[in-house]
Amino acid sequence: MEAGVASWVSWVCVIAYLVLGPFVGMLISGIDRKVTARMQGRVGPPILQPWYDVKKLFSKDKSAVNNVIDLYVATALGMAVVAGALFFAGGNLLIVIFLMSLSSVFVVVSAYSARSPYSDAGAQRENLTVMAYEPIMLLLPVAMYLITGSFNVDSTIVQDLPLIVGAPLFFLAYLFVMPAKLRKSPFDLSTSHHAHQELVKGLTTDMSGHTLAIMEIMDWYEVVLIYGIVGMFLVTSAWWSWILAIVVMVVCFLLEALVDNTFARVKWKVTLATSWVVTLVFCALNMAFLYFL
Amino acid sequence: MSSTGKSPWIVHYDGSSCNGCDIEVLAATTPLYDVERFGVVNTGNPKHADILLITGSVNEQNVPVVKQIYEQMMEPKVVIACGACACSGGIFRDCYNTLGGADVVVPVDVYAPGCAIRPETIIDAVVKGIEILEQKRKALKNKTLVEPDVSRMQSARDKVVDGQTVAEIASNSTLE
Ligand code: SF4
Numbered sequence: 001m002e003a004g005v006a007s008w009v010s011w012v013c014v015i016a017y018l019v020l021g022p023f024v025g026m027l028i029s030g031i032d033r034k035v036t037a038r039m040q041g042r043v044g045p046p047i048l049q050p051w052y053d054v055k056k057l058f059s060k061d062k063s064a065v066n067n068v069i070d071l072y073v074a075t076a077l078g079m080a081v082v083a084g085a086l087f088f089a090g091g092n093l094l095i096v097i098f099l100m101s102l103s104s105v106f107v108v109v110s111a112y113s114a115r116s117p118y119s120d121a122g123a124q125r126e127n128l129t130v131m132a133y134e135p136i137m138l139l140l141p142v143a144m145y146l147i148t149g150s151f152n153v154d155s156t157i158v159q160d161l162p163l164i165v166g167a168p169l170f171f172l173a174y175l176f177v178m179p180a181k182l183r184k185s186p187f188d189l190s191t192s193h194h195a196h197q198e199l200v201k202g203l204t205t206d207m208s209g210h211t212l213a214i215m216e217i218m219d220w221y222e223v224v225l226i227y228g229i230v231g232m233f234l235v236t237s238a239w240w241s242w243i244l245a246i247v248v249m250v251v252c253f254l255l256e257a258l259v260d261n262t263f264a265r266v267k268w269k270v271t272l273a274t275s276w277v278v279t280l281v282f283c284a285l286n287m288a289f290l291y292f293l
Numbered sequence: 294m295s296s297t298g299k300s301p302w303i304v305h306y307d308g309s310s311c312n313g314c315d316i317e318v319l320a321a322t323t324p325l326y327d328v329e330r331f332g333v334v335n336t337g338n339p340k341h342a343d344i345l346l347i348t349g350s351v352n353e354q355n356v357p358v359v360k361q362i363y364e365q366m367m368e369p370k371v372v373i374a375c376g377a378c379a380c381s382g383g384i385f386r387d388c389y390n391t392l393g394g395a396d397v398v399v400p401v402d403v404y405a406p407g408c409a410i411r412p413e414t415i416i417d418a419v420v421k422g423i424e425i426l427e428q429k430r431k432a433l434k435n436k437t438l439v440e441p442d443v444s445r446m447q448s449a450r451d452k453v454v455d456g457q458t459v460a461e462i463a464s465n466s467t468l469e
């Protein structure tokens with residue numbers, strides 16, 4: 001009976017993610033732009049602005065710099081969607097992380113395929129960004145295994161204590177590198193949402209129209225997954241833990257917006273050094289703590 | 294209004310402006326005027342942009358640059374000449390190196406006057422540009438989008454500089 005219910009629930013979660021995921025992601029990025037504008041004392045765009053942007057991009061004339069860039073970007077989207085679906089189905093976190101990495105690899109490859117100096121610079125910087133956030137992403141399943149004895153995301157739901165009690169420093173390290181994953185300041189060196197940077201649209205320089213629209217949709221799916229991982233640290237078998245998870249996600253979201261608005265872009269060496277030092281120190285301490293208890 | 298009009302992305306190019314108009318263009322994106330409430334984003338990338346804002350006149354050096362930026366933009370696209378210099382050459386019109394306004398190289402859809410242009414005029418010009426963008430989007434959808442008519446700039450294009458007409462200089466110049 002357990003297995004039957006579990007598989008039924010996970011199918012519902014998967015379908016909800018596939019259908020509602022981009023919608024929620026779009027709202028998150030719309031609210032993000034609004035919050036950012038308010039922090040700067042502006043009125044800001046409507047909350048549905050990302051939706052208008054993507055619709056407009058699809059109505060632009062079709063053109064691409066080469067024959068393969070669309071394929072690469074679409075594959076990246078596919079990987080990101082499968083990763084998210086697997087996560088919300090309560091599947092294996094290791095595979096989720098690997099699929100996310102594969103998705104970013106395809107984004108990098110698509111930028112390289114454009115063969116223009118700006119895309120190249122953006123792709124190289126995206127590589128460095130991936131290197132910055134990948135250690136903590138790979139250590140997340142380790143933390144999960146040490147605590148729950150399983151790599152499955154749904155193993156957290158049957159626990160009495162949330163993951164964050166056993167892995168608080170893992171959580172903080174994840175929070176620290178989240179701007180890199182979201183391509184936000186201070187770790188937005190590969191591409192940015194604001195003009196007047198030294199490299200404005202590195203990664204996406206040569207993507208136009210529908211190619212860029214697919215990138216945006218991928219961002220919507222990814223942002224839901226990224227905040228989903230935040231929620232994973234909080235949920236337990238108790239019903240109120242879901243409310244707690246949502247509250248913590250909102251707090252993290254506001255914190256991200258604040259950090260994005262208060263920090264300038266840092267150099268790649270600083271990106272790598274700070275994220276690795278924070279990841280290694282925090283995770284080593286946390287792991288030692290888990291082993292000796 | 295469809296989503297094309299709700300999300301006009303801008304790329305700004307400074308021809309040989311005195312910088313007066315550029316500062317006003319930037320002023321339009323500050324919190325006081327906040328053009329992002331209309332969905333306007335200053336992209337800094339012609340391949341993403343719908344609207345090209347040109348400030349300053351066109352000279353022999355920047356002709357290929359203006360042409361390339363225009364060609365890299367995807368249809369539907371709109372060009373707005375910001376300030377007297379971009380409209381006609383302004384006070385630099387008779388300089389030895391000045392070819393004229395932006396319209397000697399690319400078809401201009403909206404002429405926004407002023408020396409320097411005021412941020413309010415820029416916003417008005419962008420709103421006007423959005424209307425034209427809408428028409429062009431519909432035309433693109435119905436496959437009736439036509440090459441813009443450049444005959445009204447013919448007198449500027451007939452001006453002779455160094456033994457060549459402006460039109461010849463514009464069509465012969467390329468980057469590299
Ligand atoms: S119109 Fe006036 S302010 Fe603008 S670039 Fe020309 S001279 Fe400068």
